[in-house]
Amino acid sequence: MELFLEQLLNGIAIGFIYALITSGLALVYGILRILHVAHAAIYALGAYVGLGVYLVAGNLFLAMAASMAACSIVGVGIEKLVYFPLLKYPPYVPLIGSIALLLGIEEILRLAAGPYIHAFPASLPFPQLQLGPVTLSPVLVAVYVVTLCVLFGLWFISTKTELGLAMRASSQDLPVADAMGINTSRIISTTFVIGSSTAAIAGILVGIYFNQVYPTMGAVPAYKTLALIVVGGLGSVPGAVLASILLGVSETLLIGYANIPLPRDALAFIAMIAVLMWRPQGLLGRR
């Protein structure tokens, strides 16, 4: 029973991490209808910048801020230089561009910092928690707290601020939002800033959680998160979050606890195909 609880809590933590990465992807898809595969590269970049700044400055908050800034710059750069000019072409065009970016950024990380796995020995300002028979390590607590804060922040921005309203309007219908006087160009860039920042936070959290930072850490999340936004309902951030948590828990319980011999990474896609069969608009998608 203890083991089950432990695994459940681990699974939710993994799910939260997926949620952090996937929500950025869902936001970008919602507004530009582009599958921003390169998002996973920004996530990896976030981990590296975070690690680098932390090793130099010793301050985790500084590391996080620097990482969010760096990732936002890269994210907006990608949007302005690659995606925006390619919007008028069929969707596989920006998609291939995104894949090329993912490959390229991974390679730059490898060439700059080496192909080895770096450790991320950060001391977190979180306590160890005792929940009944189960002990939660500081890292786990950090994942829970940070994710919940970020998700709350996203929800708050989306529903309570004018920015959020503009973002939602733009993702419903970009030309109409534009005609209504919304500065869609700025909204798009802001979306990328928010998305890239959450990716950066996710990267740092993962780096600390698994104590591993390596160039191809984005490869598996790149494709899993694609499956997750489909399962959640394309363009729906709550859907992406829900799907992420479900996947995190299923992966951990099915494979870690029940020891089912399925390749862990294929589970996301199997789930995706199953959902597409039964409910093509995803769990929380519109229409």
Place this chain on the structure above:
Amino acid sequence: MSKLLQIDGLSKHFGGLHAVENVSFGLEAGSILGLIGPNGAGKTTCFNMISGVYKPTSGSIFFMGRRSDGLPPHRMALMGIGRTFQIVRPLASLTVLDNIISALGINRYQQFWGRWRRYGAKAEQKLAMEILEKVDLADRCSQKAGLLPLGELRRLEIARALSLEPKLLLLDESFSGLRHEEIQRLSSLVGSIRKNGTGILLIEHNMKVAMTLSDSIVVLDHGCKIAEGKPEAVSRNPQVIEAYLGKAGAEGAS
């Protein structure tokens, strides 16, 4: 006398919104019926149900005596229903001629072996050119369809629909955005199509066109049919005037 198109009790609800509520009317072969109404009246929704885009919430559509509601668009085409689109949809990177030929292949597409045969044989090209001549686009035959101006694109849409040799032609705001001469041209074309025995259902915002072309009119307002009959009678119907101009206008008119 069986009508070409018969709509009975057609309704479409989008959640709580009753876009179309219990609409019924009929269309004879060789006649033109105009579906009009103020903005939001439900004309487009009604039209979309007839052309297979939406499935009705309730009610039925009979085309030549057979149920046609809920059928996918390509089946509609096979049954003999051709349509144009409010926002023109040319096959942009194909030539104008190929746009027509593609519509001529309707039978080939269904044949297991036929679909592997070469298209565009002399006979087909000749037929396509004849159709293009009818809409006065013959000289554009080798141009890429995407480069044509709106007026010509509208004629291309009609030519494409005509290639199906349809018994029913659905014209979706085909006159919008056209200049006066283009409207004249298109009107006489539509008239000649009617002479051939095809039934035509049109939605139009341009009242003048709708009134002059149509043999009969159906007026919708807030999803319900409020009038039906000959254009002159309908145009004097106080309910119709009120729907378009509001109560003050109706009182002014009477």
Place this chain on the structure above:
Amino acid sequence: MGNYVLTLGIFIAINGIVACGLNIIVGYAGQISLGHAAFFGIGAYTAALLATKAGFTFWMSLPFVILVTGAVGLLLGLPSLRVREDFLAITTIGINFIVESLFMYVPFFGGALGIGGIPRIVFFGIKLREGGFLTLSLVLLVVSLGCTWWFSRSWSGLACFALREDETAASSIGISPVMFKLVAFMAGTAMAGVGGGLYAHYMRFISATDFGFPVSVMMLSMVVVGGIGTLWGPVLGAIILTVLPEIFRPLTDYRILLYAALLLMMIRFQPGGLLGEGSWSRTLLSRIFRGGVSR
């Protein structure tokens, strides 16, 4: 040195065949497929299994390879092609991962070790080595190109073009979207299968990782770089993207980065491909040959 060039030629031919198939799906019918390598793999495994477990020769297994990859294409295509365009890209990626996992984990397919000991192709008693194999591959490439050309002139091809241009308009003239998307998909996957069969008999050893997602990306890149929807585009793309990594080989460390950069530049500035409409190469060629370039 001679053998090296021949080997390169063989890979160009095999990649060309697979890229031609993908071109039918993506270029002619306008459907995104990012899982094409899965069908390349299914063809390879079919040929490999028939050869090693049932003693089939390449010639005997060829019709089965075509049938199996076409049938799996039908099976997987049927649910996938009904979904919206954006979903399709992700679904095909999913298909790639799942098929690769099947090859990796199911013991029948040799598991992580793959299948080895695939015999050479024998043509009238002669075992085909480099030169002979190249000839065979080129012949099959020409056949693939011929099939593609025939497809583009047939009613099926015209239906696919119409679907690609505007699905709504196409269905209003009697073209069933699901039917023709499937036709294109199956044609494409069958071609990929043929390429796979050749690959299996040339490499004589295959494993699941030969058919992963990066291979699908490479194939799509070939079609895109060469000119999507053109007849010769896939071949040109195959040539460029097979030779390029070899040219970059001396710069081993920077190879992938250069490849990614090139791909990015290409897609950013010439999305239509080198043979596409309005591309630099076409405008350049038409200026040289004054009278204009014909496709």
